[in-house]
Amino acid sequence: MSYPDLDAARRHHAALKEIFRNHAGGRDNREAVRQVQELCRTASAALDDPYCRETLGIVGDYASQLFSDRKHLKWDRAELPGAEFLRLQILHALDSLGSRLWSLEVIRRAGASVASPGYRGSSNRPNP
Secondary structure: OOOHHHHHHHHHHHHHHHHHHHOOOOOOOHHHHHHHHHHHHHHHHHOOOHHHHHHHHHHHHHHHHHOOOOHHHHHOEOOEOHHHHHHHHHHHHHHHHHHHHHHHHHHHHHHHHHHOOOOOOOOOOOOO
16 A cells, blocks of 8 residues: 655655755755755645654754854864764754654554454454
């Protein structure tokens, strides 16, 4: 069974990951910010899930700081430049989003199997 909303969100998720693999950030890149925000917006619109919307909002916010000349500097750490810190936070958020998409599909499939005719549940008794 296919879920069009999850399929669309996965396409947007993959496109977002690709952007952050190809762009290290740390400088002004308005086109990258525009692409990220558009992908986040369309992925959010595809899914009716608060966790996904919140995670995509974080990705969009961090991207606007990552792809700037100066905003990423406030995230500088002694061991890690701010741009790299933000990029890692974004990739972590995208990994969480991917896990959530997988979980949503598993939950839906489980619900579909419970609702399907002939489902007997999981008991320790043999089926008659």
